[in-house]
Amino acid sequence: GDSVTQMxxxxxxxxxxxxxxxxxxxxxxxxxxxxxVQYPGExxxxxxKATKADDKGSNKGFEATYRKETxxxxxxxxxxxxxxxxxxxxxxISGGGADGLTFGKGTHLIIQP
Amino acid sequence: xxxxxxxxxxxxxxxxNKKSLKCEQHLGHNAMYWYKQSAKKPLELMFVYSLxxxxxxxxxxxxxxPECPNSSHLFLHLHTLxxxxxxxxxxxxxxxxxxVTYEQYFGPGTxxxxx
Numbered sequence: 001g002d003s004v005t006q007m008x009x010x011x012x013x014x015x016x017x018x019x020x021x022x023x024x025x026x027x028x029x030x031x032x033x034x035x036x037v038q039y040p041g042e043x044x045x046x047x048x049k050a051t052k053a054d055d056k057g058s059n060k061g062f063e064a065t066y067r068k069e070t071x072x073x074x075x076x077x078x079x080x081x082x083x084x085x086x087x088x089x090x091x092x093i094s095g096g097g098a099d100g101l102t103f104g105k106g107t108h109l110i111i112q113p
Numbered sequence: 114x115x116x117x118x119x120x121x122x123x124x125x126x127x128x129x130n131k132k133s134l135k136c137e138q139h140l141g142h143n144a145m146y147w148y149k150q151s152a153k154k155p156l157e158l159m160f161v162y163s164l165x166x167x168x169x170x171x172x173x174x175x176x177x178x179p180e181c182p183n184s185s186h187l188f189l190h191l192h193t194l195x196x197x198x199x200x201x202x203x204x205x206x207x208x209x210x211x212x213v214t215y216e217q218y219f220g221p222g223t224x225x226x227x228x
Contacts, residue, residue, distance in 0.1 A: 004155075032214040034216065036219075041221075042221055042222075043117075043119075043203055043219040043220050043221040043222045044203065044205075044219040045219070046216050046217075046218065049216055051214060089156065091156075093214050095214075096210065096211060096212040096213045096214045097144075097163065097209050097210065097211045097212065097213070098144040098146075098161050098162075098163035098168055098169075098207070098209035099161075099214070100146060100148075100158030100161055100169060100171070101148075101156070101158065101205075101217060102158075103155045103156040104155060105153075105154075105155045106155075106156075
């Protein structure tokens with residue numbers, strides 16, 4: 001079956017540091033890839049997505065590139081802020097239509113001032 | 114209201130109670146989902162409805178019973194739950210077109226505690 005592996009953390013960084021959260025996947029077919037973010041006490045918000053190889057998703061200074069050869073979708077940001085503290089989930093959908101998301105376990109990110 | 118809403122936000126129930134969780138989406142989508150988020154486990158898909166028909170039941174115990182009366186509303190009826198069912202229950206919605214992947218939008222969740 002499909003699976004997503006990501007570093008669990010917590011990952012603690014200082015403000016303005018460079019962020020990388022690794023995500024690798026196994027899937028049948030050609031999945032679409034997503035990053036979601038969950039702030040304390042809230043549901044999940046879509047951060048960015050990519051639907052085919054070499055696509056780069058970007059939003060709010062975050063970026064991730066769909067790498068089919070390494071089955072990866074690493075999340076990066078050049079300069080993090082305290083407000084970026086949250087839990088980040090990598091996820092995929094293998095089929096189209098009404099397929100459910102397969103999630104990684106989530107990475108807790110803590111940014112210190 | 115915009116997006117996906119869920120009520121109640123918090124629920125405490127005994128093992129013999131019956132309660133229901135409600136989800137409503139205001140996005141014009143035709144598919145809705147229930148997910149369970151437990152501590153230290155990945156988010157788990159529970160049920161999928163597309164065009165008000167259940168298309169997936171991910172081996173969920175029968176003490177959880179979903180209902181989708183129309184494309185905007187989704188319920189999760191709960192009865193005789195166990196303490197290990199305590200979790201955050203998340204509802205999501207999306208467009209669903211065969212062969213095309215659309216992103217899912219999530220509600221804020223219902224924090225359920227079973228005592």
